[in-house]
Amino acid sequence: MYNKGTIIPGLVIFIVFVTFPLWYNGLNAGTVPKPDLPIGQKECVAPAAEMRDNHMKLLNEWRDAVLREDDRVMVKVGGKEYRKGLQMACMQCHNDKEKFCDSCHTYAAVQPTCWDCHLTPKEAASKKETH
Amino acid sequence: MDNTRRKFLKIAGAAALAGIGAPALVKLNSTAAFASSEPAAGHGSAAGGHGEVVAATGVRLGMVVDMRKFAETPEMLDAAIAACYKVHNIPHFPDRKNEIKWIWKAPYANVFPEQEVLHKSEMAKSKPFAVLCNHCDNPSCVKACPTKATFVQPENGIVAMDFHRCIGCRFCMAACPYGARSFNWQDPRPFITSYNPDFPTRMRGVVEKCNFCGERLALGLEPACVEACQGSGAMVFGDLNDPDSEIRKVLDKEFTIQRNPAAGTRPSVYYIV
Ligand code: SF4
Ligand code: SF4
Ligand code: SF4
Numbered sequence: 001m002y003n004k005g006t007i008i009p010g011l012v013i014f015i016v017f018v019t020f021p022l023w024y025n026g027l028n029a030g031t032v033p034k035p036d037l038p039i040g041q042k043e044c045v046a047p048a049a050e051m052r053d054n055h056m057k058l059l060n061e062w063r064d065a066v067l068r069e070d071d072r073v074m075v076k077v078g079g080k081e082y083r084k085g086l087q088m089a090c091m092q093c094h095n096d097k098e099k100f101c102d103s104c105h106t107y108a109a110v111q112p113t114c115w116d117c118h119l120t121p122k123e124a125a126s127k128k129e130t131h
Numbered sequence: 132m133d134n135t136r137r138k139f140l141k142i143a144g145a146a147a148l149a150g151i152g153a154p155a156l157v158k159l160n161s162t163a164a165f166a167s168s169e170p171a172a173g174h175g176s177a178a179g180g181h182g183e184v185v186a187a188t189g190v191r192l193g194m195v196v197d198m199r200k201f202a203e204t205p206e207m208l209d210a211a212i213a214a215c216y217k218v219h220n221i222p223h224f225p226d227r228k229n230e231i232k233w234i235w236k237a238p239y240a241n242v243f244p245e246q247e248v249l250h251k252s253e254m255a256k257s258k259p260f261a262v263l264c265n266h267c268d269n270p271s272c273v274k275a276c277p278t279k280a281t282f283v284q285p286e287n288g289i290v291a292m293d294f295h296r297c298i299g300c301r302f303c304m305a306a307c308p309y310g311a312r313s314f315n316w317q318d319p320r321p322f323i324t325s326y327n328p329d330f331p332t333r334m335r336g337v338v339e340k341c342n343f344c345g346e347r348l349a350l351g352l353e354p355a356c357v358e359a360c361q362g363s364g365a366m367v368f369g370d371l372n373d374p375d376s377e378i379r380k381v382l383d384k385e386f387t388i389q390r391n392p393a394a395g396t397r398p399s400v401y402y403i404v
Contacts, residue, residue: 087330
């Protein structure tokens, strides 16, 4: 191999550099987030494991069903009916976006755009209708 | 050599001419489809106009705006506008050039410019007209939209929007002959007075317009503006394809006009003036 002297140290530096975040955090992924679960509501539209993996897909399906397929059939959870929708279903139980959604999204460094338009329960309450 | 090239050019030329000529021929042969009125004419294959096939049956929602009633009680129009603003989280921008309009007031001269006459009725001269998206049968906004963020709901004919998909290109605004669409030049949230927690807001860079209250219809409610008129008949909403519907009874009885029929969009909103 030509230039062994440069290539090998170069590779080592590269690998160290790329894996730097791991070393820097002491090979520790940090404390696993614990989203605040709703009190008094045990059921969700799907089992927790499935919701954890696929809630974003479900939201997209709901969006298309409601807006495009004229399918606004309600979903039933724990004997109560909800209209399909982030504000109208999910946030009725998970009523604290900061302590529920954000806890994992911040940890996983994902920035969903939902809240650009959808109102968090806190935001909605900030400008309540005045009669 | 020369001969074949000549042939090639001839064939290519003929093909190009046929290509240019074809749509023109189709257009000339199809019946003019300006009056959206009758379901048979409005939806029939002959009146499709641009080769679209729209079912002759099915629900086709529309509205009649009875300006006589609004002229009598102008506060009712304010109430209708306020109701729409409230349920749809519509911002009030102080600067008119940023204005977001779902339902708004406009003078007769702007609503029916092609019917502008010298000696107008008192109403046409002085009363503000209620204007909203016409939920056209042949909507030019839908044709212009590159993302399908604006589309016709086949179930009821509503020209709906999926804000999630809107990229803010504003082609639809250029295409709509009625100015029924508005663009959010800035974040609308600071300019919304009170939130309806059941409806989203919009974000900067998104177009919006009247949605015929699709979300309320799903709950069995009337559109908010119609509800605000409290059964006065100033706004009548219903299925244009159902001969027994209230709206059809009104249309059968009264002479109505529509905005810019020459645009060929076939509006679903009718006016009694
Ligand atoms: S009024 Fe304008 S925005 Fe509404 S459906 Fe017709 S073309 Fe589209
Ligand atoms: S602004 Fe939005 S709705 Fe209008 S044409 Fe562009 S993507 Fe479609
Ligand atoms: S039908 Fe609904 S969205 Fe359209 S103007 Fe009336 S209240 Fe507003």
